[in-house]
Amino acid sequence: MDEMVRWEHREKITIIILNRPEAANALSKQLLSELKQLLQTIKGQNDIQTVIITGSGPFFCAGADLKERKGMDEEEVKQAVQQIRSIINEVENVPQPTIAAINGAAMGGGLELALACDIRIAAQDAKLGLTETSLGIIPGAGGTQRLPRLIGKGRAKELIFAARKISGAEAETLGLVEYAVEAERVLEKAFELAKEFVENAPLSLRQAKIAVNKGMETDIMTGLKIEELAYNALLNSSDRIEGLKAFQEKRQPRYTGR
CATH class of the missing domain: 1.10.12 (Lyase 2-enoyl-coa Hydratase; Chain  A, domain 2)
Known part of the structure; x- marks a missing residue:
């Protein structure tokens, strides 16, 4: 079975790559399980001083795997949401600085994953959104809590209530991401910033x-x-x-x- 989460390590920086490009890097149970194992390993490594999370292909992360969820009953859905919530909380609790390199679309749980990182860098034309209200639910993995803390209650409510998708460039103006750059420079910019971090204790x-x-x-x-x-x-x-x-x-x- 192909790895759904790949990683690289260089210059005290670990890059985590969500690796389901055929499914827009959606958060399947298997991907979440692999990500959890990797995060637990990273936490105890002194030679890892900064962590970058990005996606393979033209996507960052489409959020929950709705095709996988389609066959679930209510209890299974509840467990699936709890698994996503738990892993995203694990990302926030990684002791090292974390950078989300949002190379493409980050929707629903994908944006919630980015919100759990310390720093966010997005492609200018990437689409970002907490679109759950258009699906009859609400953001359930921290979106209703982390987004208003980042950009303020009014703006966060507007985006959530409207299920609005915004560009990386607009996200920068709102303070949702720290930098919006050309798509081909997202990972490069994240690595430049990470190298500044790792020069310090x-x-x-x-x-x-x-x-x-x-x-x-x-x-x-x-x-x-x-x-x-x-x-x-x-x-x-x-x-x-x-x-x-x-x-x-x-x-x-x-x-x-x-």
Whole structure:
């Protein structure tokens, strides 16, 4: 059986490739199972400092595999949605910085997958949308929660209520993606950004991610305490000492993730 999730690793960066181009990289049970196994492996790897997620062919991800779901009863559908929800939450909880390289259409659960990443880069002409209300359902894998936190309640409600598809260029103006570039440059841009990240201390990247993600979900004083705890977690690290030495010696630091 062909792998539905492929991966490459170079220069401390892992690229995850959803590999069902014949089905627009839809989230089948098998693809989700393979993605879960890969994510669990990545979490424990110190030599992986940034993760890029993209799709094969002209698609990022079409969301749930509706052909697979067609033969399911109500309980099976509920379980299938829970599987997607669980895997997308796993993406958000990857300790390393994550970048969604949206090379093509990202619909429904495909866009929810991108929303769970830290940074999003889209092709200017890619189509993005949470279109579930046109199918008699609602976004069920974080879309109603992550999208308004990203672009505001009013804009998020408009897109969800209208089941509207927007271009990558429009998504950039709304703040849904950080960059919209030519389709052939999406992965290149993601890799350029990832290379900037991996020049820095891996433990610092992880603690900064914790501080931002956890702090944004609470009040400012609690957020400042979360930041303090994340900072203190680095005080005894070898990388902190190395960073100071490299600064004093006017050289590039050699971080080890310890």
